Amino acid sequence: MTISKKQELKQAAIKLFADQGYHHTSIQQIAKTATISKGAFYNHFDSKEQLFIELMKNHHEELYQKLDSLHLSTSLNKKEVFTKKLEIELEQIHQNRSFLLIMFKEFPHKNDDVMSKMNEDFRTRIIRRHKDELLEVYGDQIETMVWDLTIILEGMMKEYISLIVFQGITISIKKLTNFVVAHMDTLAASIVDMEPILNEELLCSSNQSSLLSIPEQLDDVLSMIKPTVESLSISDNEKAKLLDCLTNLRRECQQEHPALYLIEALSLYLKKQPELEKKIIHFEKLVDNLIEGEK
Structure with missing residues (x-):
């Protein structure tokens, strides 16, 4: 299948960024690798920064789509869905580690630019998704401790991701995922009567910039509800009504x-x-x- 010239530019950019870094790669080099003129580059992108931002958006959206399309079915229980979602995350990281290395090295955390802000928003969305998935799997028994469990999960994932991305270590993703989930099972069962260390209010007050706004959280919650609706064992007509209802709700919240x-x-x-x-x-x-915040 032939690919568009815009896609060729993206592929050329990824290769050049990986080989010599974002800041040492010129538009001229990207255009030449994609066999077009520098002037023709601007028919597709206004700048090198815009190209890279689109690459980042593509990476993030691809992962969201994969996670949201994983339907809860008769063959997958809640634990298996949670496990599969973590596996999808880790597999995408493994497949795109060259690109992720560019993101982490050339746009470090806390830089005040568009790309660093996008990375931080993506990280925050993933953390919140993990929190909601933990509640889905382990239920009310972990509700008071859910943020502590979430931070522990993030810590485990971060260390293995660091080995994959920065050191190029090849790890069995399935084995790693099962290992992580087994430890979350043990922790979820052992903390029932413990007092939480973290809560949302504490996290919000300590780092406002890294948490999503209420409207963004609303959009995330609604996007995660759609796969559950699609997996319901109800008539197609009733399912269509629910999906239409969800679409209208999401539109109204925007x-x-x-x-x-x-x-x-x-x-x-x-x-x-x-x-x-x-x-x-x-x-x-x-x-x-949201209502309270507007008063």
């Missing part, structure tokens, strides 16, 4: 001044499905936080 009565009505309809009730309650709490 408005500058969302209609709260409409959000309440749509939420109530979705909440009639037992499998969605807990997720919608979480969504409603975020809506309440």
